[in-house]
Amino acid sequence: MTVFQYLNRDEYSEFVCGCGAAIVNISITFPINKVIFRQMLHGVALKHATNQLFSEGFSTLYRGIGPPLLQKAISTSLMFGTYDAIQRPLANSNMNPNLSKAIAAMMAGTAEATLTPFERVQTLLQDNHYNKQFINMRHVIKVIATEYSATEFYRGFIPVLLRNGPSNVSFFIFRETASTYVIIPPNTWFGFKIFKEFFIGASIGALNSTLFYPCNVLKVHMQSSLGGPFKSVKRAAIEIYKERGHRISYFYRGVHMNCTRSFVSWGIVNVAYENLRLVIKSN
Template sequence: MTVKTAAVFDWREFACGWGAAFVNITISYPMNKVIFRQMIHGVKTTSAFQELRNEGLVCLYRGILPPLCQKTLSMSLMFGVYEECRKPLMATDMNPYIAKTIAAIIAGNIEAILMPFERIQTLLIDPSYNTKFKNTKHIALYIRRNYGMKEFYRGLVPILVRNGPSNALYFIIRDELHQRLPKQDKVLYQTAQEFLAGASIGAFLSTLYYPLNVIKFSIQTKLGGPHQSMIQAFKTVYKERDCKIRNFYHGASMNCTRAFLSWGIITAAYELFRNVLY
């Protein structure tokens, strides 16, 4: 007679995701600020660089605490919750693609709990709030005191629409590449291969969902007042960008470069941490 054992929580996937995000954020944050300026103001890369240069070195890493907290926890949940959900689903003989999709969507929705960090980061990076807010704590207290918890979740719908599907595509494509690419004998070559695989997936998904992020940023730069829907925000941005869809892609080329670097680092670092912990 077989005895069923209860599933044991495995913290290692959460730790790998956390570590990979920490390494990535410390390297790629300045590039993220340039892309953000392009998303919000629709300016070219040179203009965004000039803005940051004029503001000085002190402002370059302004706002890094929220994404450092949010992204490390988010990646921890993304990888950890995904595995915790995928394994029991696979144990039921469910189609592996369906199991991965369900697990990725659950992980993406749980990640949205951390949205207040993303909300605060948006306000810290937006130059129109440079003199209004001092730091993360200042914004958090100001929003809670004047608007309540609902204001922290302004722009939730675009994030939910983005997180689940993008997670599902990432994990499915990653696993497909992992099965098809040759196993390298040397750690350096294997790390380079993981970096290129993750970088390619990240660049593709980042470009695919770029207009959605533009809409999300447009919603989140507002403070107070009625919450815009995705459709309302799309119409607003569409009019501001001369009624041209291609203008939604201002900054997309640099965003693709940033995603290539970021997801390459995340994927390679994740695999390195995984090799150590397992």
């Protein structure tokens, strides 16, 4: 028996559409994400990070795509599916609409945080310091599982938790509000509908990526270590501050590229999600 047997068509379709949207998105935007990762980890300029990837060659460009592809497929499925599954009964209980959305989004974000091991493995695979140490995702998992404790998979969990819940609240509330106010007439050209879906998802994604960018910087810094004591968020923040010339602005190294990536990424996610819903509902 599967979990879908306990859900009606509308409920499980949210999980399926979220998964499909993530697969489309990651396949397109992974190289951009890898450049941003190098900026986060090393605090280097865009040109330097890009040159790093070019010098390493095309064979390593998609190295590390396995974890984010799996993680995003599952997490985006959880994001949309869990949100819908929790928000529906809350809304039917006459709870304040915005409160029910916020609670459902926060819980969906917390559920996503359980997938931190995927981000942990991705960090090690994308860090060029580990290029010779690890072959692929399977190898990283094997090494961590046999040579370290299971908690090593959850290094950097707190920044992920601090990022996921609040960003989900922002995404769902702004997304539904924007969809209500930005109305496309029924007989309008299909391209305008696509543009609306892309622009709404892209704008909210860019906003969230900027607001919560320091959480990602902290996560990458914490997860770039393998073994040894776990760093607290406070200690990681102090280390980054010292390493980057005692300048808080350097916590935002790579934020412009990240904002661009998120603009494109969440625009793609929203378009793919909405159109997958149409396909499922029409069948």
